[in-house]
Amino acid sequence: MKILNDLGSIIGITLMYSAPLIYTSLGGVLSENAGVVNIGLEGMMTIGAFAGAAVAYFTQNPWLGFIVAGLAGGALALLHAIACVTFTADHVVSGIAINFIGPGLALFLTKMLFDGAAMTLPLDLDHKIPRPLNGIFSSISVSNPVLVKIVNALNSIFNQYATVYIAFILVFAVWFLLYKTKTGLRIRSVGEHPRAADTLGVNVYKIKYLAVILSGILAGLGGAAMSIAVISNYRATLISGQGFIALAAMIFGKWKPQGAMWGCLLFGAAQGLVVHLGGTDLKVSSQLLAMIPYIITLIILMGFVGEARGPAANGEPYEKNQG
Amino acid sequence: MNQNKFIETFISIALGLLVGALVLLISGFNPVEAYGIMFKGVFSNPKYIGWTIIRSTPLILTGISVAFAFRTGLFNIGAEGQFIIGSLVATLVGYFAKLPPIIHPIVAILAGCIAAGLWGGIAGFLKAKFGIHEVITTIMLNWTALYFSNFVVFWKPFKRLNRDASERILDTARINILGKWKASEAGKAFLKNNSFLKDFLNPPINYGFLIAILVAILVWYILKNTTLGYQLRAVGYNRDAAEYGGININRNLIVSMMIAGAISGLAGATQVLGVSRETAVLAAMEGYGFDGIAVALIASNNPIACIPAALLFGGLKYGGSKLQPTIGAPMEVINITIGVIVFFIAMPKLIQMITSLRGKKRGVKVEDTK
Structure with a gap:
């Protein structure tokens, strides 16, 4: 019955590691469906991770930190929107700039606020994001040994920070927004054919601004889901590359929220497997194990995905008065 | 690189350094002193140039x-x-x-x-x-x-x-x-x-x-x-x-x-x-x-x-x-500066607007950029 235990632990780790990626890749979904390529997710995630950890530390309130993290990501996204939408910048170039500014600013401010240290001071456990369903199954009293194992496994699956549940709620929310509301239809139409949307009276610029800023807010939340839930502070190497992985998950998920979620879960599962195997007495180099998530992602992309096509007008600047 | 591109890049670099100076100023450092230290840190000794x-x-x-x-x-x-x-x-x-x-x-x-x-x-x-x-x-x-x-x-x-x-x-x-x-x-x-x-x-x-x-x-x-x-x-x-x-x-x-x-x-x-x-x-x-x-x-x-x-x-x-x-100024200000340079390089339209504005003030004929 060890397998139940292992499974519970792997699923638990998977959920924990996937959550920050899910926020961020939902951000990517929103922005790119509106036709704005967002390579800057990494930088927005980093500034969110810093802002969340710093505010939570100084106010002792993780939720306030979480919200400010979203705002910080949104502020950086506003820059991206100004460049890409108003000044018809090359989206990739602007995104690269955001990826220098975000992490640079985060570490600069960390050093200013924490006496030159390259990390924020850790939150104590009581002041991290809570785990609402922690031990919820423990109240069930069972005597059957198999059932005890199942309850234990369920406990380790649901022993999650609130940010994990919010991530999955947001997958639904973004899906609903994109496919069931007027705003969502406008976002998608702007990404597919901005001129057609414009002739039908959609304010293309406004919609693009909205989508890009929302995308930054989500990426910022994703960063905080890392810095004030998965671990308890921000440090320079915390986000290294996760924004890009979220971007990859989004392309993997063919620019759809539920698809992006599966991409993140896949990556998280590979990560969970690695963490789990690292804890067993398996004699494999940890460096080789660490390669697994990346290689699995590549193989799956080769076998199952095929040509990925994004929104038709993705990455193209739009100017109203040009035909 | 043609001449326009060159000027755009040059202006972007200047703007990047300007924003870097602002960040330093807001954080309580003297930007002139900081840039002086950087300049000397590169040019004051052949070793540094190396x-x-x-x-x-x-x-x-x-x-x-x-x-x-x-x-x-x-x-x-x-x-x-x-x-x-x-x-x-x-x-x-x-x-x-x-x-x-x-x-x-x-x-x-x-x-x-x-x-x-x-x-x-x-x-x-x-x-x-x-x-x-x-x-x-x-x-x-x-x-x-x-x-x-x-x-x-x-x-x-x-x-x-x-x-x-x-x-x-x-x-x-x-x-x-x-x-x-x-x-x-x-x-x-x-x-x-x-x-x-x-x-x-x-x-x-x-x-x-x-x-x-x-x-x-x-x-x-x-x-x-x-x-x-x-x-x-x-x-x-x-x-x-x-x-x-x-x-x-x-x-x-x-x-x-x-x-x-x-x-x-x-x-x-x-x-x-x-x-x-x-x-x-x-x-x-x-x-x-x-x-x-x-x-x-x-x-x-x-x-x-x-x-x-x-x-x-x-x-x-x-x-x-x-x-x-x-x-004691964090060196990450450089990453911010470089980011801002790239950010402005991404927006040739903005730079063109800035340069044409200056052209207008001087009463020079401005050619349509489009």
Whole structure:
């Protein structure tokens, strides 16, 4: 019955590691469906991770930190929107700039606020994001040994920070927004054919601004889901590359929220497997194990995905008065 | 780079430095003092100039690598991983192969380039064969390269005792300029009387910089004057039109990524043979590839312009590293500055508006920019 235990632990780790990626890749979904390529997710995630950890530390309130993290990501996204939408910048170039500014600013401010240290001071456990369903199954009293194992496994699956549940709620929310509301239809139409949307009276610029800023807010939340839930502070190497992985998950998920979620879960599962195997007495180099998530992602992309096509007008600047 | 582009870049750099100054000012530092320290930190001693060149050399090459791929319509985020593979293989050859001087470094560099070229070619192949976007594959390959390099460094015959790094390359594989002579009696005696050369040669000055300049010219020539370059650029401009014109798209995708990979690998190899002499265990990306992206953008994807762009970048980074010990300002202000420079470079429209505004004020006729 060890397998139940292992499974519970792997699923638990998977959920924990996937959550920050899910926020961020939902951000990517929103922005790119509106036709704005967002390579800057990494930088927005980093500034969110810093802002969340710093505010939570100084106010002792993780939720306030979480919200400010979203705002910080949104502020950086506003820059991206100004460049890409108003000044018809090359989206990739602007995104690269955001990826220098975000992490640079985060570490600069960390050093200013924490006496030159390259990390924020850790939150104590009581002041991290809570785990609402922690031990919820423990109240069930069972005597059957198999059932005890199942309850234990369920406990380790649901022993999650609130940010994990919010991530999955947001997958639904973004899906609903994109496919069931007027705003969502406008976002998608702007990404597919901005001129057609414009002739039908959609304010293309406004919609693009909205989508890009929302995308930054989500990426910022994703960063905080890392810095004030998965671990308890921000440090320079915390986000290294996760924004890009979220971007990859989004392309993997063919620019759809539920698809992006599966991409993140896949990556998280590979990560969970690695963490789990690292804890067993398996004699494999940890460096080789660490390669697994990346290689699995590549193989799956080769076998199952095929040509990925994004929104038709993705990455193209739009100017109203040009035909 | 035409003249307009040059002016745009220049204004972007000025604006970046201005924002950097503002950040310093808001944080309670004197920006004039800070920039003074940086300027002196680069130019006040031949030793510092030497270090700036050494810091810039890998960035010239990763910049060219990214620029080359951009010109052919590909976004090479994978320069980082290709750099890692290039340095790893160069270290392996530099340590295990027993070869005479001159031949040894050439073999090590070629091996590093070929390995990194193949590594880059994987991304081209996956794009050509399976249609997977090169941004995803190169990101995944970067991390795979990092852990693979660590794995090899931990290999017993290769790892140095009690150090998180590989063995050092043999002296025959080094590419330092006048390295032996510097340490010899005659050299020491000569340098005693020539303080400029003594200071300049104090850092590990090596042939990497010269190699980088040669590569810049070579890549510029290939892109501009050869059939291969013409085909690659055609694919970059308009893939469908190129295919209609009889160009083999898939082959060009793979070749382009292989060349870009080889150039990044060369950056890694020269860094090992000329400066670090070893491959260290990496906890995170070192950033040579990502910095290369910024260099390529500042250089408008022109291989030759990558040289001054990388020198600017390397100078800012090296000068910026002196801020913390002197006035306590975090050197990350440099990353912010570089980010802002790239940000303005992304918006030629804004820069044109600024310049045309100034033109109007002076009553000069402004030509329509569109």
